[in-house]
Amino acid sequence: MSEVDLTAKIPNNVNLHDDKKLQKALEQWQPKFLDWWLEMGPTDFKLDEIYLRTAVGVGQGGWANFGYVKMPDYRWGIFLAEPEPERKIHFGDRIGEPSWDVVPGEFRNALRRLIVTQADTEPASVEQQRLLGHTSPSLYDLRNLFQVNVEEGRHLWAMVYLLHRYFGADGRDEAEELLRRRSGNADNPRILQAFNKPARDWLAFFCFTAFTDRDGKYQLAALAESGFDPLARTTQFMLTEEAHHLSVGENGVGRVVERTAQLMKEGLDPRTVGAIPLDVVQRYVYEWSTASYDLFGGEDSSNAASYFAQGLKGRYREADGLYKDPKALEQVYATEVEDHGKLKTLEIPLRRAMNALLLDAYVADCKRIVDRWNRTLKKYELAAEIKLPSVRFNRQQGIHSGHNYDPDGQPIPREEFEKRIAGEWLPTQADYEYVKSCMVKVHEVGKIANWLAPPHQGINNQPFEFEYVKFH
Numbered sequence: 001m002s003e004v005d006l007t008a009k010i011p012n013n014v015n016l017h018d019d020k021k022l023q024k025a026l027e028q029w030q031p032k033f034l035d036w037w038l039e040m041g042p043t044d045f046k047l048d049e050i051y052l053r054t055a056v057g058v059g060q061g062g063w064a065n066f067g068y069v070k071m072p073d074y075r076w077g078i079f080l081a082e083p084e085p086e087r088k089i090h091f092g093d094r095i096g097e098p099s100w101d102v103v104p105g106e107f108r109n110a111l112r113r114l115i116v117t118q119a120d121t122e123p124a125s126v127e128q129q130r131l132l133g134h135t136s137p138s139l140y141d142l143r144n145l146f147q148v149n150v151e152e153g154r155h156l157w158a159m160v161y162l163l164h165r166y167f168g169a170d171g172r173d174e175a176e177e178l179l180r181r182r183s184g185n186a187d188n189p190r191i192l193q194a195f196n197k198p199a200r201d202w203l204a205f206f207c208f209t210a211f212t213d214r215d216g217k218y219q220l221a222a223l224a225e226s227g228f229d230p231l232a233r234t235t236q237f238m239l240t241e242e243a244h245h246l247s248v249g250e251n252g253v254g255r256v257v258e259r260t261a262q263l264m265k266e267g268l269d270p271r272t273v274g275a276i277p278l279d280v281v282q283r284y285v286y287e288w289s290t291a292s293y294d295l296f297g298g299e300d301s302s303n304a305a306s307y308f309a310q311g312l313k314g315r316y317r318e319a320d321g322l323y324k325d326p327k328a329l330e331q332v333y334a335t336e337v338e339d340h341g342k343l344k345t346l347e348i349p350l351r352r353a354m355n356a357l358l359l360d361a362y363v364a365d366c367k368r369i370v371d372r373w374n375r376t377l378k379k380y381e382l383a384a385e386i387k388l389p390s391v392r393f394n395r396q397q398g399i400h401s402g403h404n405y406d407p408d409g410q411p412i413p414r415e416e417f418e419k420r421i422a423g424e425w426l427p428t429q430a431d432y433e434y435v436k437s438c439m440v441k442v443h444e445v446g447k448i449a450n451w452l453a454p455p456h457q458g459i460n461n462q463p464f465e466f467e468y469v470k471f472h
């Protein structure tokens with residue numbers, strides 16, 4: 001078991017005090033991180049006490065504390081899951097070789113790039129959400145927003161530790177750059193597209209945490225299979241925190257759907273009472289699910305094939321023995337793409353289809369949450385349903401980009417696509433304005449905005465009527 005040091009300047013379980021040079025470098029990065037947080041993190045609320053969870057170790061069951069914290073005082077730490085003795089690489093060309101504790105020279109660039117791409121999403125998401133505190137629908141939701149934000153900050157720390165510890169001067173430069181790029185900035189944007197989109201209201205935040213954070217779950221799970229052991233161990237622990245973020249999204253959209261369904265059942269038009277109609281929810285779901293499909297990269301990817309061959313990034317739950325061929329050399333991945341207005345089968349050698357496989361696992365999970373929202377609609381005896389779009393719909397990356405499909409994935413003429421995407425399938429300017437008009441700040445204990453149902457459960461066994469935020 002590694003020792004947990006909670007009193008250090010940077011709480012950690014990686015024996016930071018044994019490596020003075022590394023400790024110093026990270027302690028020099030710490031005030032820069034804090035400056036970034038103060039500039040780009042949640043606006044205001046700096047003096048308010050938030051009922052937050054803080055990671056304090058990696059033991060099963062008891063890994064976090066709950067208590068009131070001012071966000072700038074949050075104890076962002078570095079925690080890796082316990083090492084697995086004698087761990088071996090379990091997929092790709094080097095299967096059976098011992099996993100690496102240091103970066104193999106030949107994979108240095110590839111690994112750095114994977115880590116930087118992962119790292120970049122963490123501050124990006126905080127930047128995307130920085131204004132939302134001003135329109136939070138309840139104290140419970142405000143607290144959840146800030147919980148997600150501080151933990152994305154911790155995930156940045158997790159990646160910056162790897163960069164500093166294993167990538168020397170290059171890694172330190174990358175860590176600086178992570179604090180310089182800005183979500184949505186035309187000159188210095190974040191790396192992946194979905195992280196440059198504004199999360200302009202709480203429906204967008206819930207869709208983001210339902211769909212975009214869920215990409216995080218699948219990418220982290222694929223990296224948790226890595227032959228580079230420190231990456232595997234740090235992503236394993238990040239997944240523990242990620243579960244809450246996903247529930248904020250899944251339950252958040254679910255609560256929007258539930259409130260709208262209640263009102264419709266009462267015979268009310270949601271628009272007349274400041275609630276969100278289901279067609280608007282649907283358009284947001286189309287927007288954020290498809291932006292998140294793009295985060296998997298191309299379905300046919302030589303990058304992904306190399307990452308797999310080299311043992312850097314595996315398939316979802318690779319270590320659980322779900323796959324018959326751990327080298328992925330024997331099979332093909334069959335999919336369908338548009339060709340002259342019809343769907344045609346395309347076969348991709350399995351190794352090159354790693355992103356597509358991960359996307360499939362992700363889509364199955366998304367389908368589960370959408371089915372749950374639809375069960376709520378059914379409970380209220382409504383015929384309407386929320387639809388998860390096909391992976392072919394509205395894509396900017398991969399084999400389907402540049403083709404025109406409807407949300408069911410059927411090829412359609414370009415003119416029809418262009419006409420319907422703007423006014424029917426994706427949110428319109430009027431939708432954004434309407435949703436914005438519903439976003440009223442509710443800061444009284446136990447109260448909630450009219451467009452949202454209360455949660456079925458509070459945080460850490462506290463009731464919904466709990467003072468999750470104490471204003472100064």
Ligand code: BYC
Pocket residue numbers: 114115117118121122125152191192193194212213214215216217219220294295296297298299300301302303304313355397398
């Ligand atoms: N936007 O071979 P390709 C999370 C680039 S979320 C812009 O098709 P590859 C979180 C790609 O970089 C999880 N560019 O795909 C969630 C490449 O560029 P170059 C984040 C894109 O490389 C919420 C080119 O297109 N973690 O944690 O196999 C809140 C061809 O790429 C995009 C990771 O992503 C895009 N959407 O896969 C907080 C894991 N897609 O080489 C946090 C680490 C592709 O031509 N990253 N490109 O310059 C990876 O595993 C891979 O980089 C990707 C792309 C899966 C993203």
